Amino acid sequence: MTSAPAVEFQGIDKNFSGVPVLRAVTFSVAAGRTLGLVGENGAGKSTLMNILGGNLRSDHGRMVLAGQPYAPGHPTDASRRGVAFIHQDLNLFSNLTIAENIFLTSFPRLGGAPWIAQRRLHTRTTQLLHDVGLDLAPDTPVERLSTGECQLVEIARALSVDARLIILDEPTTSLSARETDALFALLRRLQAQGIALIYISHILEHVRQLCHDVVVLRDGAVVAQGTIATFSTAALISAMVGRSLTQLYPTRHGAATGEMALEVKAVSQPGIVRAIDFTVRRGEVVGMFGLMGAGRSELARILFGLEPHASGEISIAGQPLAHADARRRIEHGLAFVSDDRRHDGLCLHASIADNLALVSLRSHARGKFKLIDRTGWQRAISRIREAVRLTAKANDDQPVQTLSGGNQQKVALGKWLLMSPAVLILDEPTRGVDVGAKFDLYQLMLDLADRGSGLLVISSEIEELIGICDRILVMSQGEIRGNFRRTEFNRETLLTAALPRETQT
C-alpha cells in the first residue's frame, strides 16, 4: 500500500460573480512528490491554490488532505494542517521587521505569557534566513528590502511552519539567477525530507528541472496531467495555450534605425549610478541586462524623472530635458512601464477602461473645459484592448484587480500605446506572464519599434533579450559595463559582463 496522496482535489468548481473560473478540477498530489501546475494567465492556478490555502471557498467539490477530509475556512486552518503558502503577490508587511513577518502568527513566547521571546525570535530567524541564503539582520524593516529579498523572506516564512505541503505560486519572479539556484537547492532538500510541493511557474524550464508530475490548467479545467517525462516542452505549451506555438519570439523585421530618440550623457547620481552614457534610436530595441540590484530600475526611474540625478544630460528626440518632471517627459514622448505594476503601473480598484485611458486622457480633452470626448475615448479603448489581446471575458468596467497577472501587465503596457511614444522604457515587462501572452507582448513591443518608437527593455532574462533586441547594454554596480550588437550576443559574455567586480570594497 502506498501512502495517501498529500492532497486530492475532487471536482472543485468556483465562480466569481457568475463567471466560472474553475470547473470540476480533479487531480491529486502524491505524497513526497513535487507537482508542477502550469497554465496561461487567468487559467485559475492561484484561485485553486487560494482554495487550498483557506483564502477562498469552492462552490462545489471537496479536498482530501493526507487521507482526511479538508475544508479550511481560514488560512490558519490551512497552516494548522501543515499547508504553507507562498503567495504570488508578496504578502509581507512593510512596517514590520523580517523576523516579525516570518513569525507573525507563531511568535515564540516567553513561557506561557503573551510576551514575545525576542532572543529566540532572533536566533530562529537568523537560522531561517541562512537556510534561504539571505544575508540580512532579522530586525531589518521589510520596507528596506528589494523585491527579490522579500520573496526570500516569504519563502522563509513558509519554512517556519512545520509544513507537509508547500505551495509556491511563482516564487522566482523577482529572484536573480543565483538566488533561484539557491532556492532550488533548498527545495531539493525539502523534497528529500518527503515534503510535497506544488510549484507554479511560467518558466517551463524550471518546472522541468524541479517537478516529478505536471498538471495543465486551461480556462479553469484540467486539460492534461502526468509525469513530467511524458511531456515535451512543446506539448506542454500547446496544452496550455490550446494551439501549437511554433516560435517563442516573433521575427524581427525592421531594425532600420532612424534618428536619435533617447540620448543619455554622463548621468550620475551618487550612490546609485555613475557616468551613464548610451543612446536609443527610433525603431531600435535596446536591451538592458544585469543582475538584481545592478541599478537598472533606479536608472529607469531617473530617466523618467521620478528620481533626481546630480549631473549629466538626458534628451528625448533631440530635446534636452533639464530637470523636467514625469509629466513633461511624457509630453516629450517618453513612456515607462514600471516593474512594480501594483504601485506604479495600475490603479487596481479602478476599471480597465479608466486605467487604459489614463495616459491619453489629454488627447481626448476638448474645449476650454477639457471635457472628454466620450465616443473617441471609447473607440480608443476598444482599439487598445484589441491590440493587447485582453481576454474577451473581462468587460471594460471590471476593476483591474480582478484580472490575472498577465492581463494586468497587458493593461499596464496598453495604456502607453495610444500616444505612440518616441521612447518606451520597459522594466521587466514579461515578469509573471505566460508563454502565450509573452509572445503577444513581444509582438506588441516589436510593432511599436517598427512604427518608429525606440525601446529600452530592462530584463533579467537573457534569452528574452537575445530573442528580441537589436543591441544589449549590460549594467553592473550602477555602471554600464558593456554594449553588444546582435552579432556579438552570447550568453556567457553577457553574464560575465554583468558580474560585479571585486576590486573596490
Added chain:
Amino acid sequence: MRPRPSSPGILVLRQAPLILFAAIVLLFGALAPKFLTADNAINVLIQAVPTAIVAVGMTFVLLTAGVDLSVGAIMFLGGAIAGKLLVGGQPLPLALGAILAVGVAFGALNAVFVTRLRIAPFIVTLALLFIGRGVALTITQTRAMNLPDSFLQLGATRIAGVPLPLMVLGAVVLTAQVVLMHTPFGRQIYAVGNHPANARRAGIRTQRILAAVYIICGFCAALGGILSLAQLGAVSPKFGEAYEFKAIAAAVLGGTSLFGGRGAVFPGTVLGAVLIQSIETGLVILNADPYAYPVVTAAVILIAVLVDSVRNTALSRLTQRRIRVDA
C-alpha cells in the same frame, strides 16, 4: 552593505520631535520665566494626563487605520451616569466602575458594528457619538452636575509623593507600550493596519484584533474621563466635546499615521498630548487673549507636523539603499 543609520545628521533628524518640543518649551520659558519651573512642569503633565490617556487608546485604533470619534461621548456619558449615581448616594468605587463599564460597553458596540456588520469606523463611531451624547443629555437634563469632593480627591491623591494621575498615566503608557511592541497581539495590530487583506491571508484573525482595539479605546476614553472629571469637579453638558479631535491631534503630532500601521504610544502620542497642553498652559501664564488660543495652537500643530514631514522626507533619503560606493 546596508548603511547603518547612525550619522549625527540622522540622529538629529530622528529626535526632531523632541527638539521641537524643547524649543517650544524654551520659547514659553523665555516669555514667562514661571513656565520653566518644576511646579509648572508637573502641573502641565498632570493637566495633560486625560488627553494623553484618551490619545493612547486612540493610537490603538489609528494603528489599524480606523478612527474612534465617540471618545468624547463616552467620557460624557460615563460622567453623567457616575454623577447620577453619586448624587443618589452610591459609593465612589461603584461610580468609577460604572464609568469604565460604559467605556468598555461603547467600545464593544463600536467593535460589533465595525467587525460583524462591516460598517466604516468613521460612520459607526460618528453615530455612537450622537447616541452617546444624546443619552447623556437625557440623563443630565442638560444641566451641569457637581461631583462630590471624594471625586476631586482622586486628582489630589499622592502615592509615594507622586500624584495619582501621573501614576495612572505611567501605568497606562507602560502597558500600552509593552503590548504594542512586545506581544504578538501588538505586532499583529501593526500588520492589520498595514494591509488588512494581507493580514487575513497571513492567518491573523483580523476581526478579533479590530474588536480589541475599539474596546481598548473605549476603556481608555472612560479612564481619561475619570481623570478629567477629577480635575473639573463637575459634569457640564459640554464635557468631552471635541475631545476626539484633541486625541487624534495628540496621536498624529506624535507621529501616528491616520492610514494605519505607523506610530507609537511612547514617546509619540504622550509627547503630542503634552505638547498640546504646554501650549494651552503657556498661553494662560502669558495672559494671552483667550480668543488667540486656538490660533496659536493651530500654528504650533502645523509647525510640528511640518517639521515631522520634512524630517521623514530627509530620513528616507538618507537611509536610502545604495548600489555603489562613490568616493
Added chain:
Amino acid sequence: MSDAATARSWRATAARVLFSDYFVLWLCVVYVAVVAPFTPGFLTLENAGNLLATLLPLFVVALGQTLVLITGGIDLSVTSIIGLCSITGALAMNDDTGWLARSPMAMPVGAGVMLAAGALVGGFNGTAITRFRMPPFIVTLASMMGVSGAAVWLTQSKTINRLPDAFNALGGKTTIALVIALVVGISVHVMLSRSMFGRWLYAVGHNARTARVSGVPVNGVILGAYICSGVLAAVAAILYTGQAETGSPVLGQRILLDVIGATVIGGTSLFGGRGKVLWTLFGVLFLKLVDNSLNLLSLSLFTLTIVKGVVILLAALLDSLRTRLGPADR
C-alpha cells in the same frame, strides 16, 4: 425549479436596487413613507420649502467635501471657512462700517470677496498638503482651529447685521438659492464625470503613485480639490449668511459631522477613488429628512441627537449589506 428561478429573479431585483446609484434615494422614499403618518406637517408644501432651504447650503459644502474625499483626503476646515467668509463678507458689505456700504456693487463684490477668502484657505490647505507632504487630516484640523479662531478673534465673537437686501436674497429667497445650488451641482457633476480634471481626481484617489507615473499633475489636482472645497464652502457661506441676514463667525460651526456624514452615507469612500454628485445629493437629502422630521415631532434636542445617530447607523448598515452582497473582494 421555478422556485429557484423566482428566488433568483427576486435576488436580481434586490441587487439592482441595492447597487443602483439611487439606493439612498430609495432609502429616503422609504423613510418618508414610514415617518409621514406619524409626523404632522411633514408632507406640506411649506415644510418642503423649509427642508429645501436648509438642504441647499449643506449640499453645496458636501460637494466640496466629496471632491476632497475622492482624492483620498479630508477637509475638516469647511465649517470654519463658512464662518470666516460670513464675517469677511459682512464686514465688507454692512451698512454701518463696510467699505462697500450702500454701494450698488456691494452684492457682487462682497460675494466675490467671500469666494476669494474661501479659495485662499483652500489654497493654503492644498499647498501644505502637496508642497510639504503634511497629512490632510491634521492640516485641515489646524486650519479649522486657526481660521475659526481668527474669525472669532477678529469680531470678538460678535455678529454683524444690516447687510444689503440684494445679498440677503441670494440665500434668503429659496428659488435663487436653488438656482445657485443647481448650477453648482451640475457643474461639479459635469466636471467629475466628463472632464479631464474629474478623471484625474479619481486616478489620484485610487493610486497617486500610478497617477504620477502616468503623467497626472498630482499635486495640482490635489491643490485644485482643496481650492474647490474652499470655494464651495464660501458659496454655502453666502447662502447661510443670506438666510440669517447676519454675518457670524460661528456660522455653520455645528455642521462639520453632518457634512462628512451625509457625504459618506451617500456612498463616497473615505479612502479615495469613489464618489459622485448624485450620491452626495441623496446623502444630504436623507440626513436633512431625518433632521426635519425629528424637528417637526418637536422632540427634545437630546432625543433628536440619539435618533439621528441611530438613523445614520441604519443607513450605514444597509450600505454595508449591499457591499457584502456585491462582487466579492472589493
